Amino acid sequence: MVSLGGLARKLFGSANERRVRSYQPKVAAINALEESMKALSDEALAGKTQEFRKQLAEGKKLDDLLVPAFAVAREAARRALGMRPFDVQLVGAMILNDNAIAEMKTGEGKTLVATLAVYLNALAGKGVHVVTVNDYLAKRDSMTMDKLYSFLGLTTGVIVHGITDEERRAAYACDITYATNNELGFDYLRDNMKYERGQMVQRGHNYAIVDEVDSILIDEARTPLIISGPLDDRSDLYTTIDAFIPLLSEEDYEIDEKQRSANFSEVGTEKLENLLRDANLLKGASLYDVENVAIVHHINNALKAHKLFSRDKDYIVRNDEIVIIDEFTGRMMPGRRYSEGQHQALEAKEKVQIQPENQTLASITFQNYFRMYGKLAGMTGTASTEAEEFSNIYGLEVIEVPTNLPIKRIDEDDEVYRTTEEKFKAIIEEIKDAHSRSQPVLVGTTSIEKSELLAAMLKQSGFDNFAVLNARYHEQEAYIVSQAGVPGAVTIATNMAGRGTDIQLGGNIDMRLERELEGMEPGAERDAKAAAIKAEVQELKAKALAAGGLYVIATERHESRRIDNQLRGRSGRQGDPGRSKFYLSLQDDLMRIFGSDRMDSMLQKLGLKEGEAIVHPWINKALERAQKKVEARNFDIRKNLLKYDDVLNDQRKVIFEQRIELMDAIDVSATIEDMRHEVIETMVRTHIPERAYVEQWDVAGLKQQVAISLNLDLPIEAWAAEEGIAEDDMVDRITEAADKAIAEKAERFGPEVMSYVERSIVLQTIDNLWREHIVNLDHLRSVVGFRGYAQRDPLQEYKAEAFELFQALLANLRDAVTTQMMRVELVREAQPVPAVPEMQGHHVDATTGEDDFGEESNAAVTPFVAPENRDPNDPSTWGRVGRNDACPCGSGKKYKHCHGAYETA
Template identity: 50%
Template sequence: MLKYLAKKIVGTKNERELKKIRPLVDKVNALEASTQALSDDELKAKTIEFRERYAAGESLDDLMPEAFAVVREASVRTTGMRHFDVQLIGGAVLHAGNIAEMKTGEGKTLVATLPVYLNALSGKGVHVITVNDYLAKRDSEWMGKIYRFLGLEVGVIVHGLTDEERKAAYGADITYGTNNELGFDYLRDNMKFRIEDYVQREHNFAIVDEVDSILIDEARTPLIISGPAEVSTDDYYRADKVVRQLQEGEHFNIDEKSRNTVLTEPGVKQAEALLGIENLYDVSNMKLLHHVNQSLKAHHNYQRDIHYMVDEDGKVVIVDEFTGRVLEGRRYSDGLHQAIEAKEQVPIERENQTLATITYQNYFRLYSKLAGMTGTADTEAAEFKKIYDLEVAVIPTNVPMQRIDNTDKVYRTKDEKFAAVIEEIREAHQKGQPCLVGTISVESSEYLSNLLKKAKIKHNVLNAKNHAHEATIIADAGKQGAVTIATNMAGRGTDIKLGEGVLELGGLHIVGTERHESRRIDNQLRGRSGRQGDPGSSQFFLSLEDDLMRIFGGDRIKNLMDRFGMQEGEPIEHTLVNRAIENAQKKVENYHFEVRKHLLEYDDVMNQQRQIIYTYRREILGGEGVDGMVEERIDQILHDIFQLSIPAVGYTQDVKQEELSESFRYYFSFAPDFGRFDDTAKVTEVREGLRAQVFEVLHRKEEEIGKERFFALKRYFLLNIIDTAWKDNLLSMDRLKEGIGLRSYGQKNPLTEYKREAFELFENMMSRIKEETVVILFKVEIAKEEEPPSLQDAASVPEARNRAERRRQQKKAQKSTPAANALCPCGSGVKYKLCCGAN
C-alpha cells in the first residue's frame, strides 16, 4: 500500500528519471529557431566549433543541448525528418550509457543520431551495432546523410571486406557494423603478427540496436575462431550408426527442458554390443562415449528446420531460435555439429580446436561506454543491470498506443489450433485487413504455408530460408489484403507501413501461432502493429501440444480446460490461463538467464587470462619492452636455478657446481666458468658473476647475428611461443570445462574447482613460455646471409626449433663421436648415450 501511494505521489523510478531529462528538451527546443536561421555552411561549421570547445575542456554533457539542436536541424535538411521531443529524451538516455526501450515505429534509428554525433566529437570513434549486414548498410547510408552533412566520416563493417577496408571503416568517426563482425575482428586482431595490421582502434562508445537480441539472446553462444584438430571423422559415423538402432524409453531417455538425452543401463549394454567393446566407460573408450552422447543429442534434441537447416550446398547451418535467421560462420562446438552432419548424411567437416574465443558479454564490456535501444528490454532489466550495469528507461510513445491485444485462445490439439488460425486469417483477408502471422520455426511456417495454399489464400513467407528478401516482404506486409508469415523476426529494423485504406479496416492484425519461450519475442511480434498511434490488433493461438505448454505449463491448463468442460475445437480464454502461460515463460527466461550467467562465470576466468596474453602480444608487436621481457625471463630462470644450487649464505665451494652446470647447459647452452671465482668469493658475488656470464653469451650472440636481426628473432620467438602455448591452454581449458561438472558428485563446487585448476594451467603455461623463450634464444643459430623469420610469415615455433636443430645436427656431424658418458654436444645437458647417442 505504501509503495502504491509513493508511486502516486512521486511517480515510478522511470518517471522520475525521465523528468530529470525534461530541462534538456526545453533547452534544445529553445535553440531551434536560432539553429534554423543558420546557413548550411554555418551549420556544418558547428562541428569544428564543438570539437575545439571539447579540446579546450568543455564536456560532452555541456555541448549536448547545442549538438542535439544541430543534429535535429541537419536531419530536417537531409532526410526531412524532425526529432520529436520523446526522441530527444531517448537520445539523452543513450548518451548517459543506458538502454532506451522505445515501441516499434517510434524512430530508434533516428534517435541514435543524437548521441552518436555528440560522442563522435571526441574523435575516439563511435560504433553503432546492428543485427545484420542489411541494416548496417541501410542505416550507414540513411543516417549517414546527417553525419556527412555535418562533416563527419561514416564507415560500415559487413561480411567480405578486406583488412584495408575494415581498417578504414574503423578509422571513421562513426562505424556501423554487426555484432558478429565486430567481435570476430577483435579476435582476429589479437592473432595478427604486425600491430599495423590491427583493424580496430580503442573501444570508446557503442550503441547496440536490438540490444535485447544481441546482449541477451545471442549471449548464450560465444564467438569462437577455430582451426582443424587431428580427429578422424570415422568415429562420428560409427556413433551415428549405433544411435539409429537404439529405442527411446528402453535404451535412452530424452530431457527436453535441458535439451539432453541420456543412455539407460540397457542402452549402455546395447551400445557396447553394437560397438563390439566390453566397457563403454573404460578410459580408452571415453572419446567413443562422447561421440555416442553427442549423436544422441543430434538425433533427439536438435531438429532440422527448427534448430538448424541443410543449405543448398549440403552444409548444416545453425538457425538462431530467437530471430529465425541463419547464423553465418557459426558451428556447434564439442563435436555436436559433426554429429548432426553424420545424422543428415552430409560431408563431415573436421572437428575444430579453439584458437580464440570471447563471449558477447566480455566483448561489449570492453567499451568505455555502452548503450542500447530496442522495443522490448524492460522484462530483462535485471539481467542488463547485473551483467552489463545498464539501466533500462522506458520512453513514452509520441502518440498514445491504440492497438488492441486480445487474450490468448488455447486449444487442446495443434490441429484444432491451426484450423482456428486459418479461419482467423480468412476472416481478416476477406475484409482486406493485412495479417502478419508469427511462427517460432521454419518447419511451422512451412506447415502453415501449406494450409494457406489449400485454403487458396495468397501469402508471403519470411523465414531463414529466404531472409535475404526480408525488407521487401516486410515493406509489403501492411498493404490491403496482404498475408505474411514470419519466423521470429517479423521485420526487425524495418517498419511495416500501412497501405491505403488499411486504417479504416482496423490496421495491421497480428496472429501468433504459438507462444515463444521469451515474452520479449512475443512483444516484438505484437509491436509490428500500432506504430505511431495507428490502430491495430493482436491474437495469439496456442495448444496443449505446443512445446512451451507441454513442457512447462500444460497440466495445469489442461486441468482448467477439463474443469470448464471444453469441447473439441472450442478454445479457452481466461485470465488464469494467461497467467499460467506467463509463468511458464518466466520459468524458461530464468533458466536461460542461468545458462548465460553460468557461461559468463566460466568465461570471466578465461577473460582474465585473455587480457594478459593479448596485452603481452600488443607489447611485443609494438616492440616496446621486448628486451625487458627477455631479460625478465632470464632472471626468473636464474632465480629458480640459484634457489636450488646456491645456498643463501656461503662461499664458492658451497655452490653445487655440477648441478648448476647441468642447468646452464639446458637453459643457456653453455657451462659456466667457475674459474672466475676464487674460493673466498661470497655466494652473492657468484650469483652476480653467473648472471653476467649469461648476458655476455647473449650479447655475443647478438653481435654475431646483428643487433636488428637478433631483435627481430626475439620478437618472433616470443610471439610464436605465446601463441602456441595459448592455443594449447585453450584446448586444456575446454577439456577442463567438459568434465568439471562431475566434481559436484564429490561435494565440490565445480566453478571453484574450475577457477583453481584454470589458475594452475595458466601458471604452467606462463612458466612454459618463460622457459621455451630462453632455451630457444640461446640455442638458435642463424647464418649472416640468412634472413631472420618475419612476424608476418610466422607460422609456428616448431619451424624455428627445427631450423636450430638442423644446424646443431650439421655441426655435430662434423665432430667426432663423443664418449658414451660424456655430455651430449647438442647442449641438452644430458649424457650422450641417453640423448643423440641413443639413435
C-alpha cells in the same frame, strides 16, 4: 484501498516518469534554438561541428554541448533526411547519452534517435560504434544515416563479414562505425592475435550504442564468442559412430528437452561398449575409462544430433552442407557451425561431407566485451522484463520513453486449443476472415517447419494469396516485411524475421521507390512514377486504417516474453490502430514441456469439444509464469557463465595488455634477459637444494638441464669440484655464459634482426601457451562442478586452480622463450611477419547448441579486378564486384539484379 506506494505514484509519478520529466528542460532549450538553426545556411550549420570540437579542445565537456549539438543534429536531419526528430526522440537520445537503455516501441524511430547521441559523442574524435543484429541492418543504417553525418562533416564506416583487414581498419578509423556484435567481438579477439601493432584494426572502445540491446546483450550473451582453428580430419570416426545410434532402442538413452541434454542409460552404455569394441575404438575395459574421454564426447554428440536436432527446424541441408537456422529469427546462417564436434555429428547423420573439427584459439563473452567500453548505451522495444539483468551485469538503467502518439492496438487474450491441428484450423479461418475485410495480417511462427506447415494448410484450404518469410528466403525478407502493411496482405514470418524493418500501413514508400524506380533516368517520367507510387501508398494506408490496421496473429508462445512482445509490437506503430492475438495448443513446445497433461485431462473433463478454445486471462497468467521460469533459468546460465568467464577475463586482460606492450616496445631484450636469468636461478635452485653439501648436489642433472634449456655445454662437474663453490657462484657462472652466447648471437644477427626475432619468439610463445591454457580451463570447467558433491564450492575451486594454471603458464613462458632464444639461428632470407592462424568464429547458444558465428573469418577475400581486365563472358575474371555496380556482363543492370542476384533455395 490504495497502497502507500500507489498513492505516492499518483502524487509524484513513477520513477520512470520522473526520470523522463527531468529531460524536459533540455528539450525546451533545444526547441528554443530551432528557429535560429533554421536561419543558418548549410555551410554555417555544417561548420558548427568544428566549433564544437574547438570548444571540446578548450576544456568543455560533451554534456555542456548537448543542447546546441542536438539542435544542430535535429536541423541537419530535417535537411539531409527529410525527418525532424520529435520531442520524445530527443528524450530517447538523451537517455542514450546518459549510459542507459531507451525502451521505445516499434515504429518510434530508434534509428533516427541514435543519430543525435552519435553526433554528440563523435565530436570527441575517439570513435562511436553503433551495434546492430545483422549485416543487412548495419549496411542499411550506415548508408541511410551517412547522408546526415557527411552533411555535418563526420565520416561513417561499416563492418560486415568478408571485408579485408584494410577495409576494417579504415572503417574503425571513421568517426562513426556501424557493425554487428559478432564482427566487433571477433575483431577484438583477432587483433590480440596479431604480431604487429600496425596489423590491428580496432582503435579502442570509447562509446557504443547497441540497437536491439535485449537480443545482443541478453539472448546472445549466454555463451562466449570463440575463435577456433582446424584440427586433423576425423571423418571416418564420425561416420562410424553415427552408424551406432540407429541401432539403439528407447531404453538405451534418456532425453531432457528442457535442458537440451541426452544421456545413455546403463543398458545403452553396455551396448555401445560392445559396438565400440567390435570397431576397435574402445581402449581398456570401460567406456568411461580416462583414455576414452574423446570417444564419449563424440558418441554424446551423435546421440544429440539424432534425438535433439530436427531437420528443417534447427538446420536445413542445402548444397551438401548443414545450414543452421537461428532460433530467434528463423534465418539461415550459411557458413556458421556448431562447435565441439556437434556440427560434424550432424553432417554424419545427414550423410553430407564432414568438415574438420576445431580447437579454441581465443574466446570472450559479450558481457566482458561490451563492458570494455568507456560509455555504453542501448535501445530496443522490449527491455523492461530484463531490467534487473541490465543493471546487475552492465550497470545500465532501463528507461521507458513515452510513445509520440498513444497506442491504439488491441491485445486480445490467448486462445488455447487441445491439439495443433485444431489451432491451425482456427488460425486459417481467422486469416481468411481478416483478408476478406482487407486487413493486413502478419502471422508469426517459431520455426521454418511450422511456417511451411501453415503455408501448406492455407493452400489446401484454397487460399494462396500470401507471402512466406523465413530462413529459406531471407534475402527478400526486408522488402516483404516492408510491404506487410498493404491492405489484404498476409505475411507468414518466423518469429522476428525482418526485425529492424518498419511495417508501415499501406506499405513502405522508400523501399517501393527504390525497387520500382531502379534503373530509371532522372526526369519527368521518373518524377511522375514516384508521385503515382506515393499517391497509391497513401490510398492503401487509408484502406488499411479503415480495416483496423495490422493484425498480428501468433501461432505459438515463445519461451521468452520479450520475443512475444516484439512480435506484438510490429502492430500499432505511431498511433495506428492494430490488433494482436496468440493461438496456442496443448501440444506446443512451451505448453508440453511445462506440464500440459494435467490441463488436457481437466479440459476433457470439462467437456471441451473439438474445435473449441478456452479463452481466459488466467491462461495468460499461467503462461507468463512458465515464461518467467525459463527466463530465470536463462538468467542463471548467463550469470554463471560470467562468474567463470570473469576469472578468465582477468587473465585475458593481462595477456592481451602484455602483448600490446611487447608490440609497442622498441627493444624487448631486457624482458627476455630477465626471463633467462629467472630460468637459470630456478634451474640451479632445483638441482642444488638450499644449504646442501656439495655431495648432495645433482650435478649431472644440472648439466643436462643447462644443455637442454640453454644449449650450452658447460664444465658443471669441474665447477662443482672447486673448493668453496656456492650455489650463487653457479648461478653467476651459468648466467655469464648464457649472456655471452646471446651477445655473440646478437652481433651475428645485427640489432634489427635480433629485435625482430626476440619479439616474434615472445609473441608466438605467449599465443601457443595461451591457447593451451584456454583448453586446460575448458577441461577444468567441465569437471569442477563435481567438486560440489564433496561440499566444496566449484567456483572457488575453479578460481584457485585457474590461478595455479596461470602461474604455470608464466613459468612455461620463461622456459620456452629462453630455450628458443638460445637455440634460434638465422636463415638468410626475408623474414615475413608471422601469419595469424587460419580460424573460424563461433557463438553457440547454450540451450540449443546453435552456432551463431561459424564463418571462416580468415578465409581469403575475393580481390578487386580493374574493369578493363574483366572478360564479360567469364565471371571468374571479375573478382569482387560491388552490389550496386554495373554488372560486368554488359547487361546494363546493377550487379545485384543480374549475376550477383542471390539464389533462393
